[in-house]
Amino acid sequence: MSKPSFQRIALALTAGASFTWLAFALNYTGSQKNPATFETLEEARVNGPVAVATIDGNVGRTFKSHPVLDNYPKGTTFIYRSPNMYGGRAAARINTNLVVFVERPFENKDAALQYLKELGLIQIIDEARGSVVLVTPANGKTFGAADQKNYYALQTAMFAQKATEGPGRGGAAYSDAEYFGGFSYYYVIGIDGGATFVNNYVANTLDYVSRIAGMLLINGKMEHNRRVASHVPVYLVNAPDSVAERYKQANQVSAYESARGVETYYDPVLPTKRVLLAQDPNPDPARYIRDAYYNLFVKALRVGVVQQGLNSASTPYQGYSMDQAPYSLFPRNAIINGATEDRILVSFKSEERFSDVKTPNGEYLQTWVEYLPEEVVKGTAPAGTAPLVLALHGGGDDPRQFVEEIGLLPLAGAERFAIVAPEHQNIAGILPDVLPRLVRYMLKTYPALDASRVYVTGYSMGGAATLRAIYGDPSLFAAAIPMAAAGYSGTPEQAAKMKQYRMPILFMASAYDLPGAFDPANGVISGAYQKQINLFLGFNGMKPIENFDFKTYPINGFKADRMTRVKLNGEYLNHSWYLHDSDGAPMVAVSITEELVHALYPAYGEVAWHFAKHFSRDPKTGAIRYRPHVK
Numbered sequence: 285m286s287k288p289s290f291q292r293i294a295l296a297l298t299a300g301a302s303f304t305w306l307a308f309a310l311n312y313t314g315s316q317k318n319p320a321t322f323e324t325l326e327e328a329r330v331n332g333p334v335a336v337a338t339i340d341g342n343v344g345r346t347f348k349s350h351p352v353l354d355n356y357p358k359g360t361t362f363i364y365r366s367p368n369m370y371g372g373r374a375a376a377r378i379n380t381n382l383v384v385f386v387e388r389p390f391e392n393k394d395a396a397l398q399y400l401k402e403l404g405l406i407q408i409i410d411e412a413r414g415s416v417v418l419v420t421p422a423n424g425k426t427f428g429a430a431d432q433k434n435y436y437a438l439q440t441a442m443f444a445q446k447a448t449e450g451p452g453r454g455g456a457a458y459s460d461a462e463y464f465g466g467f468s469y470y471y472v473i474g475i476d477g478g479a480t481f482v483n484n485y486v487a488n489t490l491d492y493v494s495r496i497a498g499m500l501l502i503n504g505k506m507e508h509n510r511r512v513a514s515h516v517p518v519y520l521v522n523a524p525d526s527v528a529e530r531y532k533q534a535n536q537v538s539a540y541e542s543a544r545g546v547e548t549y550y551d552p553v554l555p556t557k558r559v560l561l562a563q564d565p566n567p568d569p570a571r572y573i574r575d576a577y578y579n580l581f582v583k584a585l586r587v588g589v590v591q592q593g594l595n596s597a598s599t600p601y602q603g604y605s606m607d608q609a610p611y612s613l614f615p616r617n618a619i620i621n622g623a624t625e626d627r628i629l630v631s632f633k634s635e636e637r638f639s640d641v642k643t644p645n646g647e648y649l650q651t652w653v654e655y656l657p658e659e660v661v662k663g664t665a666p667a668g669t670a671p672l673v674l675a676l677h678g679g680g681d682d683p684r685q686f687v688e689e690i691g692l693l694p695l696a697g698a699e700r701f702a703i704v705a706p707e708h709q710n711i712a713g714i715l716p717d718v719l720p721r722l723v724r725y726m727l728k729t730y731p732a733l734d735a736s737r738v739y740v741t742g743y744s745m746g747g748a749a750t751l752r753a754i755y756g757d758p759s760l761f762a763a764a765i766p767m768a769a770a771g772y773s774g775t776p777e778q779a780a781k782m783k784q785y786r787m788p789i790l791f792m793a794s795a796y797d798l799p800g801a802f803d804p805a806n807g808v809i810s811g812a813y814q815k816q817i818n819l820f821l822g823f824n825g826m827k828p829i830e831n832f833d834f835k836t837y838p839i840n841g842f843k844a845d846r847m848t849r850v851k852l853n854g855e856y857l858n859h860s861w862y863l864h865d866s867d868g869a870p871m872v873a874v875s876i877t878e879e880l881v882h883a884l885y886p887a888y889g890e891v892a893w894h895f896a897k898h899f900s901r902d903p904k905t906g907a908i909r910y911r912p913h914v915k
Contacts (some may be wrong), residue, residue, distance in 0.1 A: 287884030311634075312651050314682045314709050316371035316462075320410070322397050325361040329353060332463035339462065339682075340372030347459040350441040352601055356434055357422040359822040362396040363464050366409045366418040371841060373709070375682035377445060377467035377689070380414030382577075383438075385478030389424055400414050404570045406531055406578055411620065415464040417442075417547075419478075421610040427481035435486060440601050443467065443495065446680075447605040467606060468585040468689060469616075471498045473576075475569055479504025483527060489513045491596045497584045500576035506530065514610055515551075517584050519560040519576040521567050531559045546575075554854050556584045556615050563632055582618035586611035587689055587855075591796060597784035612853060614886040617693040626697035627658035632684075637725065641718045647711050649718045653683050655696055655703035656730065665732035671701040671897070672733045674723055674761075676708060676742025676749040678768075678884075683707050690743060690767075691886030695893050701734055702726070709751055715749050716778060722752075723760050735903045741765040743884060744798070748772045751816075758785040762901040762908065765892040766799045767792040768882055771812045786824045786865075786908045790873040790895045791816060792888060794880035802876065808834045808841060809874060817872060825884040826863065852887035856880060860891075869910035870895075 316339055323331065329349035337347050370379050390396040400406050405416045419426045422434055441458070442465030449455030463819055474482040479501035486492045487499075487510070494514035502521040512534035520528055535557040537549035550558035560580060562572070574790055588608030595609045596602050617624045622631070631654050638649040659665035673696075677686035683705035685691055696703055704726050704806055708715060719740075727735050740761050742750040747769025754764045755778040764787060775784065793801035800812050809817075809832075818828040832841030844861035852858045857878045862870035875891055900909045 290908075292893075298751050301493075310647055310650055312372070312709070313634075314340070314372050314375035314684065314707075316369045318365060318367065318369055320367045321363075321365045322393060323363050323365075324359065324393065325353070325356060325363060326358055328363045328464055329460070332459035336371070336459040336462045342372070342457075346456045348456045350444055350447070350458040350460050352437045352440045353460070355531075356437050360420045360422055360424075360434075361438070362390070362393060362400075362408065362418040364397065364400060364406060364418075365464055366413050366415070369413055369415070370682070370685075371462055373680050373682050374685050376462040376465065378469065378682070379465075379466040380409060380412040380469040380687045381442065381466040381471065382409060383416070383417045383419065383470070383472050385419050385427065385472070385474045385481055387426055387477030387481075389420065403561065403573055403796065405573065408574070412467065412469075414466060419462065421477075424441035426477055427485070429485070431481060432485040432489075435492065436597070439492065439495070440604065440607075441465065442470070443606040443651075444601075444604050445606055451748055461605075468587055469497060469581075470495055470586065470774065471577075471581045472496050472500075472503055473573060473717055474499070474501045476503045480506070483507075484510050487516070487531075490514055491609040495586055495588075497586045497616075498576070498581040500572060500580075502569055502572060515613060517556060517558050517580055517613070519562070519572070519580050521562045521564060521572055523561065528559065528561055535559055549728055553612075556613055560778065579862050581621070583616055585614055585616040585688070587614065587884060587886065588612075588886045590879045590880055608881075608883075612855060612885065614666065614691065614853065615694050616688070617697050619693075620774065623658070624693065624697055628693065628697050629656050629658055629661050630654070631656075638715065638718050638721060641714050641721070643711050643713055647723065648714065649711060650707055651683075651707040652722065653687070653703075653705045653707075654726075655687065655693065655705070657696070657700045657702060659700075660702055660730050660732040663732065665700075667731045668736070670730075670732050670734055670736045671699075671739065672723070672726055673701055673703045673893075673896075674738065674740040674753060675703050675705040676740070676753070677705065677744035678742070678744035678746045679709070681743075681746075686743065686746065686884065689884035689886065690741075691889030692893075694886075694890055699893065699897075701737075702730070708746075712745075712749065712752065715752040716774075719749070719753040720757035733863075734900075736900040737897075738901075739763050739764055739765070739892075739899075741767065741889075741892045741896075742769075743767040743888075744882065745770060747801075754787055754789075755779070755782060758782050758787055759901070759903075759906045761786040761787070763790070763896040763899040765790045765792060765895060767888055767892070768794070769816075770800050773815075782823050785821060785906055786871065788869070788871050788899045788908060788910075789820050789896075790860075790875055790892065792875045792891065794877045794882070794885075796879070796881040798882045806834070808832075809876065813874070814841065817874065819864065820872050824865060826865055826871065839876055846870065852877060852885075852891070856887075858887075858891065867910070868912075869899075869908070871908075884890045 333347035483506035490513040539552040547561040593603035625790040747766035750766040751772040755774040844862040846862040860875040
């Protein structure tokens with residue numbers, strides 16, 4: 285029997301998908317501009333649709349609270365929203381969510397808010413930007429099986445980013461995910477009976493636990509017949525040995541360290557998978573919350589990248605936006621007070637510097653985000669030593685959300701490169717002119733940046749923008765990595781300019797990508813990608829591929845000079861094929877990852893960087909240099 289079809293809910297994946305209802309690019313903030321609020325869930329359902337309708341990109345649309353919450357027990361859940369939450373386009377995906385489960389009644393909202401203040405959670409979330417969701421039992425006393433249903437409802441509402449009712453995108457949109465939900469930074473805290481509930485009813489369900497980027501469980505028990513369904517970073521205080529062992533098994537730990545009275549077990553290959561253990565006869569929840577937040581939670585994020593509904597329950601809402609368990613777990617380089625722990629300084633810029641280059645409807649490049657190693661900003665790095673990456677978001681995305689979800693920020697900290705991420709919605713026509721200007725501005729403003737190592741990458745619409753950038757001025761870029769790219773072949777004048785320069789380029793896509801990049805039905809790269817490959821073979825003075833032969837060479841269709849196959853993040857196979865020029869440099873390459881849909885995946889950033897870092901371009905002669913053994 286077929287289940288209801290989202291008369292219901294037809295949902296689009298926002299990562300890289302361009303929507304016609306998006307607002308103009310000018311004056312973009314990616315912020316809800318809200319004051320701090322504290323509400324019951326019922327009040328949030330009433331206030332959310334009104335508030336969300338005023339955010340960038342939402343004006344003129346109709347919003348409602350998610351119907352999955354219609355039967356949610358009243359008076360059991362409270363929501364604190366920090367000032368100035370992220371919002372508009374996909375920016376809400378970088379809100380932090382701290383969901384707290386406790387078995388205690390609260391006389392009123394004031395008592396509930398005071399409790400969160402005593403735990404230190406209000407201070408933490410005001411710094412992070414996002415929400416604290418305080419959940420108490422449906423029966424007012426103890427958590428049980430009925431509360432698992434409520435957990436599903438709350439999760440569905442909080443994760444359904446940009447979800448709408450009706451065929452296509454014509455119906456009402458759901459407000460809850462943008463109003464108080466999130467995506468990548470979802471963390472769970474359970475205290476006493478709340479911890480036991482998480483152990484018994486959340487941790488044992490793949491669709492629940494695999495979305496959680498970190499858990500703190502204090503004094504929790506676990507029934508003997510329960511198992512942990514997925515790896516999850518967890519901090520266990522006073523957990524029985526049997527409970528700790530189940531989390532260790534789920535995280536496949538094989539390494540150990542001990543410090544400050546806390547034991548840590550972790551996977552040395554994927555160290556984000558870890559279990560922290562502490563024994564304390566009189567644990568102070570506020571102390572452990574702070575420790576868990578700064579030493580576990582902010583070190584990890586989750587992203588959904590597999591087909592929607594693949595591992596979720598068959599409910600009327602199966603397949604909703606972000607219903608993509610299991611979520612992938614990755615290291616996070618959290619930005620706190622404008623800087624990462626490894627001192628990448630982040631600044632949001634909104635200037636009229638490039639307003640002389642406008643689209644026909646008067647738009648221009650106004651907003652960008654800079655991610656700079658501290659030594660670059662302070663001028664202590666030697667001149668011309670730090671690479672620069674131009675990072676281009678997909679349609680409907682936020683530049684900050686793109687940088688974090690594509691995995692560039694941890695790499696920037698480790699490799700000490702700079703990133704500039706412009707907001708470029710609805711200005712595609714001027715990108716060949718303005719993106720090179722943005723790069724030149726960065727090189728002039730920060731002398732420590734290396735003009736010979738400027739790289740460009742982007743996803744979906746950002747992949748097309750990557751092509752527009754190099755067509756605009758190929759002499760600026762040492763390598764390009766368009767991901768899931770919409771096509772662009774340039775004007776005759778731009779193509780003539782491209783022929784004067786060689787361009788190392790890596791085309792990336794995934795097995796369930798959009799048809800412009802990959803043909804999922806036949807399991808081969810798309811016709812558009814085939815044309816792009818031959819186009820750049822020509823630009824690089826290399827022989828084009830006369831006939832793509834997918835029978836002999838499945839997926840890519842050509843004989844490569846070099847091929848690699850690796851498992852990204854220990855989970856999904858990635859195939860890469862390289863075509864070398866006469867000097868042995870891999871000037872044109874294709875990279876396809878199995879199983880993934882059109883979605884941002886942090887391992888893509890690493891694939892892109894490990895291709896780009898081998899190339900540099902002499903700023904004077906324009907010559908490309910390939911360094912095969914660069915670390």
